[in-house]
Structures are given as structure tokens and as C-alpha cells.
Amino acid sequence: MPENLDRLTTYIHHLLLHVAPLTPSKEYDNWRKRFVRDRLLLTNIISIVFVCTFIYLNVGIIAPASENLDNPSSIYGSTFLICLVVAQLLGLSLNLIILYRHREFSPIHTCLAFLSYSGATLLLPQIQHMLVGKTMPLAGWSLLLMLQAILIPVHWQWHLLSQAIFVGLISISLFLFRFPFVEIPGVMKMPVHIILTVVFLSTFAVTNLGVYLYERLLIREFELRQQLQLFLHAVSHDLRNPVTGTLMLLNNLPQRDGDAVIPNDVLAQVIDSHERQLVLINSLLEAHVHETHGIVLQPQQTNLETLVQTIADDLYPIVQKRQGRIIPLIPDDLPLLWVDVLHLRRVYENLITNAVQYNHPGVCIALKAAVEGDYVHCTVSDNGQGIRDLKQLPLQGTRHPSQSSASIFERYNRGRDRRRPLHLGLGLYICQQIIEAHKGHIGVESRLGKGTTFWFTLPLTGNFQT
Known part of the structure; x- marks a missing residue:
């Protein structure tokens, strides 16, 4: 029993170490700031293409078909759709222009640019739905949140904040103003609300966890890359200095009848420098053998x-x-x-x-x-x-x-x-x-x-x- 408890404690300890937050270095913060800006540019461009495709599908296909139905009062008429996508395009285009014009952003401005993307793609459509007394359906629009997490897999707190703002606005529309979802029968409202709440909260939780774990992996990988660079520098330094010192000593040896004479103190320095080289080389080889083949014990x-x-x-x-x-x-x-x-x-x-x-x-x-x-x-x-x-x-x-x-x-x-x-x-x-x-x-x-x-x-x- 104590052995099982010790194993459980060890497992929990290692698990906590694997999920515990890492403190990013200054170099990683600088890299992440540039990465977020570049990915925001890409995300805005992809979203503009997505919105243009949405315009074609809805205005060219869905809207004409819905106008021929027996219920011509559908919210998704061509006028509403045009206003919807024009507002999105304007928001995305403005965000894109700002990103192109400013190469360097402070952390707060980078966060605002991130949130402005969410506002252009999700908040503006919901506000427009509220103006006509409806609540925006979540199914299709929430894909943009998933796209955001896939293309910008850092700063899980920002993703959580954008999701909270989006869900909060939906909740205000649905529960405070009691604007119904578009074209959902009254008897289906409560089951739909429950299902959507569970599905989207679970989706957001998994998304944020994925972003958190992925960025933790990025931080670790970045630190290992930095360690590798320091290691290469250290090896060159620790191996070069003894060789340089030995060459200087040998070049300055006094000459006697054509033969070099090595004083005892110089010989001791040469031996000491080569012993340091040998210790380093043996340590490198031993670490490599243990890493690749493991440690074989003879107890x-x-x-x-x-x-x-x-x-x-x-x-x-x-x-x-x-x-x-x-x-x-x-x-x-x-x-x-x-x-x-x-x-x-x-x-x-x-x-x-x-x-x-x-x-x-x-x-x-x-x-x-x-x-x-x-x-x-x-x-x-x-x-x-x-x-x-x-x-x-x-x-x-x-x-x-x-x-x-x-x-x-x-x-x-x-x-x-x-x-x-x-x-x-x-x-x-x-x-x-x-x-x-x-x-x-x-x-x-x-x-x-x-x-x-x-x-x-x-x-x-x-x-x-x-």
C-alpha cells in the first residue's frame, strides 16, 4: 500500500510538472509578438476570403431561394446579408491596414488587434442581429473562433477573453433582451439552449487547453533551441581556449641549440589544459551514450x-x-x-x-x-x-x-x-x-x-x- 501511494504521488508530481506554466524568456516574448502579428495578417486575409465566399453563397444562392419560399419574411434576405458582410469586410480591412502600416506593436496593441479581429468577425454580426430582434446562430460563426485558435496558437488568455465577450453578448441577447435564435421553433428553444451551452463550452475549453499546451511546448522548444546555441558556443569556447593557450605557450618556448626547452611550469599548464579538454570530451560522449542506449546497471x-x-x-x-x-x-x-x-x-x-x-x-x-x-x-x-x-x-x-x-x-x-x-x-x-x-x-x-x-x-x- 505505501508503495502504491508513493507511485501515485510520483505520477501526480510528474503530471503537474508537465502541465505547470512555464515562464517565457524575453527572447520568446519578442518572437511571439512578431508571430502574432504575422498570423493576424494571415487570419484576416483568410477571413476576408471566407466572407467573400459567404457573400456569394448567400446572396447568389440561398437568399434567392428563400425569397421563393412560402415564408418570405425570413431574416436572411439579400439586404440584411449585404449589410452583414459589408460590416465584416470593413472591420477586417481596417484591421488589415493597421497591421500592414505598423510593423512593431506593443503587447497591449497586439492584444487589441487580436480582439478587433474577433469583434469584426463575430461581435458586429451579433449586434446586427440584435438590431432586428434576433440572436445569431452559433454553429457557423463559431468556426471563426476555431480558425483563430488554429492559426494563432498562443496567448490562451486572449482566446478565452474573446470567447467570453462573444458568449456574453450572445447571453445578453438571448436572456436579457429575450431575442430568439433565428428560425428555431418555440418548443425547441430550451433543448437547443442546453445543447449549445454544453457543446460550445466544451469546445472552448478543449480549444483553450490545446492552445495552452501547444504554447507550453513552443516555450520549451524555444528554450531548448537557445540551450543548443549556448551549448555550441560553450563547446567551441571550452575546447578552443586550451588549444589557443597551448599554441601560444609552444610558440613562445625558448630555443636552445635548435631544440625547444619546455620549462616545468609550462609543461604543467599544457597538461592541465589537455586534461580539461579530455574531461569535457568524455562527458559529452558519456551523456550521448546514456541518452541513446540508456544506463546499464551492474548492481x-x-x-x-x-x-x-x-x-x-x-x-x-x-x-x-x-x-x-x-x-x-x-x-x-x-x-x-x-x-x-x-x-x-x-x-x-x-x-x-x-x-x-x-x-x-x-x-x-x-x-x-x-x-x-x-x-x-x-x-x-x-x-x-x-x-x-x-x-x-x-x-x-x-x-x-x-x-x-x-x-x-x-x-x-x-x-x-x-x-x-x-x-x-x-x-x-x-x-x-x-x-x-x-x-x-x-x-x-x-x-x-x-x-x-x-x-x-x-x-x-x-x-x-x-
Whole structure:
């Protein structure tokens, strides 16, 4: 039962992350503003063609046929239809001229242009129907709202506002002024009202949900494209700088009897730069292999306290070089874990290396672990400068990464610090892949100036697939 509850909680958490609103970047806002203007131009042109087709069908075919019927008092006479479509054409043409004349719009003017399209296509016809004591039928005209959502699949709030104004005007005509729908018998009014209400509210809800999810996908795709551009720049920067430095050192080597002499300090710089290149290349290859083939685990029963102590001893020279300290605080009475030792070692190495390289010298790193339910909760904490990108801490007691911290584990993410080595972002991505392969979770808590705590959970029972 607790296992099923945990699965349900995990599913709900991931579902909320998938539908939670994303904060668009400034670049996306600028792109969206241009996109809406271009699509409004296209939508106005298509609507003008649609209205012209409507003129031909109604004035040329339907109106003459209705005048020959026994009920010549039908509302859709040629005069009414001409007034109807002329008003629409004037509204659409005016909107089109404004869009063509003004290349740049502020957000409020873009919204007004969007709403003016809805007004020209839907509100003007309804007002004309009200002038003759009728309520406009919704079936055909609501297609324009669908066209609007298909061609302009952004700003779901604007779509909701235009739909609310349209439905509100229909409701005023129908319930306040009691203007009946055109040519609907009295006995059918109530069933028609109920059916239309359910159908159109459902249609509008699905339309707005589709626009919301599609724009969320657009925002995510735009951010990934931006990350790819930053990644290409980062790779060229991180690989080019060591090569450039090495070439400068080699070109300036002192000459002695025709042979170049390499001082020890120059040789150390060359070795250090090539080691950085090798770390980056290996991280890129490892991330690609994990992405395409997944992580293959070779689990075995492991004493976490012994493993962490070994890792701390192995990394001591690296930490000591930066005047730091590693303090293993793993209790020796922890149950044995069924984990892949090499992969778990990589997680600890990446997190400790991050703490050393991304903080000022003298950082203190504490390694802790405790049993919590069916998991062992492990932490790697430091007293460094904290992570600027995290806007808030996860809720206390949660064992799922918050949305604010989820992006730090994305591949190639380096946060706001563009000078941060690229392999650090790759390392966090690899850590997430390894922990999730063990059916655990990973997250981070941080406060500026107070330090950072990376945490991850490992199941007590090795119920993951190798």
C-alpha cells in the first residue's frame, strides 16, 4: 500500500510538472509578438476570403431561394446579408491596414488587434442581429473562433477573453433582451439552449487547453533551441581556449641549440589544459551514450559507509588543492544497498567536484545518509556561495525535485554563469540519469551565501531493471 501511494504521488508530481506554466524568456516574448502579428495578417486575409465566399453563397444562392419560399419574411434576405458582410469586410480591412502600416506593436496593441479581429468577425454580426430582434446562430460563426485558435496558437488568455465577450453578448441577447435564435421553433428553444451551452463550452475549453499546451511546448522548444546555441558556443569556447593557450605557450618556448626547452611550469599548464579538454570530451560522449542506449546497471550489495569513505579518500588531493575538506558522516549501521558501485561512485564524484570547482577555496563538504521509509536519503552539502539560478527552496520533507531546481539537471545547462565549465552541467545531467536508473530521485536545495545541498534517494530493495 505505501508503495502504491508513493507511485501515485510520483505520477501526480510528474503530471503537474508537465502541465505547470512555464515562464517565457524575453527572447520568446519578442518572437511571439512578431508571430502574432504575422498570423493576424494571415487570419484576416483568410477571413476576408471566407466572407467573400459567404457573400456569394448567400446572396447568389440561398437568399434567392428563400425569397421563393412560402415564408418570405425570413431574416436572411439579400439586404440584411449585404449589410452583414459589408460590416465584416470593413472591420477586417481596417484591421488589415493597421497591421500592414505598423510593423512593431506593443503587447497591449497586439492584444487589441487580436480582439478587433474577433469583434469584426463575430461581435458586429451579433449586434446586427440584435438590431432586428434576433440572436445569431452559433454553429457557423463559431468556426471563426476555431480558425483563430488554429492559426494563432498562443496567448490562451486572449482566446478565452474573446470567447467570453462573444458568449456574453450572445447571453445578453438571448436572456436579457429575450431575442430568439433565428428560425428555431418555440418548443425547441430550451433543448437547443442546453445543447449549445454544453457543446460550445466544451469546445472552448478543449480549444483553450490545446492552445495552452501547444504554447507550453513552443516555450520549451524555444528554450531548448537557445540551450543548443549556448551549448555550441560553450563547446567551441571550452575546447578552443586550451588549444589557443597551448599554441601560444609552444610558440613562445625558448630555443636552445635548435631544440625547444619546455620549462616545468609550462609543461604543467599544457597538461592541465589537455586534461580539461579530455574531461569535457568524455562527458559529452558519456551523456550521448546514456541518452541513446540508456544506463546499464551492474548492481551488487554495497556498504554505503565504506564506499563513501573510499571516495572521500580518493578525492582528498583534489579537495586539498583548493584548501577544502570532505567530512564523511555516513552511519555504519546502514543496511546494505543493491546498487551499481561504479555509477554511484560517479554521482558522488560529480557532486563533490561541483562543490570544489564552483565555490571559493576553503569549502567544507559534508556527506550524509539516513534511512527514510523505503529509501536511503543521501546528501552532499557544502558551505559555499549557493546557486543563483534557484529561485526558491523545495518544500520541506519533499523527496521530489521542485520545478525551480529541475532545470539545473538539464543537459548542457550552465545556469547564468557562462564562465562555468560545460562539463559541470553535463555531470549533473549524468547524475540524474544514474539515480533515476536506480528508481530514485535527485534534487537540490540552496541559499545564496549559505551553501548548497544536493540530495538523492536510493531504494532499499533493488527492484530496478538492469
